[in-house]
Amino acid sequence: MPYEHKTRRVIRFAETDMAGIVHFSEFFKYMENAEHDFYRTLGLSVHMQDRTSAFGWPRVHASFDYLKPLRFEDEAEVHLVIQEIASKTVLYRCYIRKVGEENHLCAKGSLRVICITKEGGNGSMRAADIPPFFKEKIEAAPEEYLRELEDH
Amino acid sequence: MPYEHKTRRVIRFAETDMAGIVHFSEFFKYMENAEHDFYRTLGLSVHMQDRTSAFGWPRVHASFDYLKPLRFEDEAEVHLVIQEIASKTVLYRCYIRKVGEENHLCAKGSLRVICITKEGGNGSMRAADIPPFFKEKIEAAPEEYLRELEDH
Amino acid sequence: MPYEHKTRRVIRFAETDMAGIVHFSEFFKYMENAEHDFYRTLGLSVHMQDRTSAFGWPRVHASFDYLKPLRFEDEAEVHLVIQEIASKTVLYRCYIRKVGEENHLCAKGSLRVICITKEGGNGSMRAADIPPFFKEKIEAAPEEYLRELEDH
């Protein structure tokens, strides 16, 4: 079962700031986009509905450590890896690299999301078990693999 | 009745791009924020609900002419003026100035919004007459005033 | 010589707003990204440098007319066409369509950019003739073609 996903993107002008580099808040969008791309390759979406309720995935934690800057027209690889799946939450690790000879690491991120359901007309949200049709399509990465990624 | 609103804001780091100036797409957010501030001073909101339906104001046209750049920590004045009120739409004119000795004009914008209602569960949108409780609180600016603003 | 460029993109979660549709300011980024992609396919960049100075392309006008909304995970086609090339400026027309059976038009935009040079240490900007290595790679679209696009 899949536990990782890689996408590539060219850095956009509007994502840079006056320091000439990608603004640090943009990395969080890159990480989220990779998560959604991952779901899509599995035939899933963050916005799904079964007979009685709608599922959603609010973010409960997000972080990045920044190592090297990205600049306009750089090609970036966003590498998302599932670190942990609990009954209601998923924890991702994210490695953003600048594509090139050295493929050097620019940032390391973490993202924890929680499964919620919105029910009825008032749309109140409640933490919920990850539905089986989601859970049976993903798994956590092997620990050695994660350790290896961290050491790079 | 009021036909204009002025707000001031300090330019934020994340609003700049690698050219060292505010990215042109940010001006559209400044204009929209001024519109919402204007409503708020009138006790109104873009998200209102009466007994049977919810109102909304999708944008049908937006434009800016850019004259001078804005930079990080500049103070900008966003001056919104109602140019025209029709049965279903409102047309705004917007002047963005850099606050300072000369108060020079940085950009001139236009925004046309249309009143819609969302009804029932499916949330289908339909163009609708601007509700009286909105219309009775605003009016179009006098033509001479608008002409004067344009000539500056 | 090329006078148009098409790119496709999937609508991102962070590009939507609480109305459930893409925020109107995002369309301006889509248009700019298409412009930069266009340059790139021609071996050009908005940030180029010759022996003595750096070129840039500040925006002098930008507008959109909004016809239909785009939503999360829609695929959008951004179609950029050169409408006019003057000595110092380029005027683009932009058609944003939702990819699908009907490929319906969601928004029509315009963008006028001006060529500037930044010289020496102080980085003062000055309007400049579009450099030959740029101009010889692009041309304006035939008028009939533009008319056809408008009539759709």
Added chain:
Amino acid sequence: MPYEHKTRRVIRFAETDMAGIVHFSEFFKYMENAEHDFYRTLGLSVHMQDRTSAFGWPRVHASFDYLKPLRFEDEAEVHLVIQEIASKTVLYRCYIRKVGEENHLCAKGSLRVICITKEGGNGSMRAADIPPFFKEKIEAAPEEYLRELEDH
């Protein structure tokens, strides 16, 4: 000496997403804006220059834990506190609250920034000691105060 700063802001439409709440990436901009506002109240700026070089403050770490959502037109208080000052870095803690009867906590963030200098024409960046004119204006918050804030 000051070790904290509070600012208030009204949540903007463009900051929300289709889930009807502020997008999680926006919190990082709120935190950065509070940092810059803090500097400004001290007569400092993130972009300062002495006789030979320019200072900058790239972000090396940023994180948020999300507790409760913020919505359009909510008033938010952004409370920034200096947790630690080292020779080259500053670590901030940030509490974002929804202003109201209960003033409840919506998110807790951390931000570590590093002082760099850009020298000469090539603009190469190097980690540098925080300049005295900066350091003598700020201090870390007392530990008990930070502990108290965490326990709330």
